[in-house]
Amino acid sequence: MKPIIEVKNYTKKYGDFTAVDNVSFEVEEGSVFAFLGPNGAGKSTTINTLCTMMEKTSGTLLIDGKDVSKEKDEVRKAIGVVFQSQTLDEKMTISENLNMHCVFYSIPKKEVKDRIHFVLELVDLLDWKDKNVSSLSGGMKRRVEIARALLHYPKVLFLDEPTTGLDPQTRNRMWEYITKLQKEKNITIFLTTHYMDEAEICDHVAIMDDGKIMVDDTPENLKQQYTKDKATLHVSSPEKFEEALTKEHVGYQREKETFYVDVDAANIQTFLDFIQPFKNEIQDLEIKKGTLNDVFLKITGKAIREETSE
Numbered sequence: 001m002k003p004i005i006e007v008k009n010y011t012k013k014y015g016d017f018t019a020v021d022n023v024s025f026e027v028e029e030g031s032v033f034a035f036l037g038p039n040g041a042g043k044s045t046t047i048n049t050l051c052t053m054m055e056k057t058s059g060t061l062l063i064d065g066k067d068v069s070k071e072k073d074e075v076r077k078a079i080g081v082v083f084q085s086q087t088l089d090e091k092m093t094i095s096e097n098l099n100m101h102c103v104f105y106s107i108p109k110k111e112v113k114d115r116i117h118f119v120l121e122l123v124d125l126l127d128w129k130d131k132n133v134s135s136l137s138g139g140m141k142r143r144v145e146i147a148r149a150l151l152h153y154p155k156v157l158f159l160d161e162p163t164t165g166l167d168p169q170t171r172n173r174m175w176e177y178i179t180k181l182q183k184e185k186n187i188t189i190f191l192t193t194h195y196m197d198e199a200e201i202c203d204h205v206a207i208m209d210d211g212k213i214m215v216d217d218t219p220e221n222l223k224q225q226y227t228k229d230k231a232t233l234h235v236s237s238p239e240k241f242e243e244a245l246t247k248e249h250v251g252y253q254r255e256k257e258t259f260y261v262d263v264d265a266a267n268i269q270t271f272l273d274f275i276q277p278f279k280n281e282i283q284d285l286e287i288k289k290g291t292l293n294d295v296f297l298k299i300t301g302k303a304i305r306e307e308t309s310e
């Protein structure tokens with residue numbers, strides 16, 4: 001697969017302070033890439049440099065083979081960007097907002113109508129095109145912003161926390177549009193999110209901390225590498241069970257008669273053999289898979305900020 005974003009030895013300093021420290025990563029064309037990290041990790045700095053809005057200190061950043069420092073116009077044609085803060089003109093209709101963007105991007109006049117039709121159809125807002133932006137819900141406004149970012153047919157779409165502040169149902173719908181763009185239009189999606197359930201469904205996840213990329217892999221591989229499955233058991237003979245755990249050097253935590261036991265997902269039989277002698281004393285058993293949240297916690301030592309929805 002061809003990388004559409006290539007970052008090599010990228011460093012960004014603000015004066016003496018190194019915000020991004022010799023970072024390298026690639027994003028595959030047509031994939032959904034989640035860029036995660038705690039506050040101040042260096043995500044915005046990286047995105048701003050990729051989107052040609054900030055100069056790097058050193059390194060090479062290419063989008064679709066174009067250098068973000070030397071071929072700014074070409075890179076801008078290849079990318080669409082949706083920022084966290086809403087930038088639509090509330091007093092204008094959806095069509096008027098999109099028209100203005102076409103002028104900004106010098107889209108030929110004869111193509112404007114068709115393009116607006118095309119992008120509004122993608123986000124299911126065709127019937128709303130003559131409505132004032134002020135009359136739309138938060139989720140609809142976000143969809144208009146996505147439509148606007150697609151007007152010049154970019155290959156890569158940057159979405160900075162596209163679902164923050166939206167209720168769960170609207171978040172789900174937003175994801176339907178995001179995956180549709182990827183699957184039907186082969187647009188590469190580069191997004192930041194604070195919702196781990198969203199990162200879970202991305203093709204690739206990079207976690208940044210203190211200006212460095214700590215890990216960069218598929219959610220599945222990250223979970224396999226950095227988390228353990230946990231079994232929760234209620235045992236009627238806790239002392240005996242604890243003794244066996246200690247003897248066999250099995251990792252666990254205990255709260256009265258409840259045990260949280262580390263399970264090696266690749267070797268579940270070992271765990272089953274271990275609990276076999278206690279089968280009459282185990283009152284309850286549940287095995288939970290490790291999550292991306294556990295990975296994040298393990299890598300950064302911090303819980304990811306969860307936004308409350310509106």
Ligand SMILES: Nc1ncnc2c1ncn2[C@@H]1O[C@H](COP(=O)(O)OP(=O)(O)OP(=O)(O)O)[C@@H](O)[C@H]1O
Pocket residue numbers: 014017019037038039040041042043044045046
């Ligand atoms: N203009 C600036 N001048 C000096 N330091 C800056 C500037 N912009 C960002 N920083 C610092 O660089 C580091 C990385 O900031 P950045 O905004 O890229 O992080 P982030 O991962 O996007 O965080 P958040 O999730 O809070 O947006 C932080 O320590 C921040 O304080």
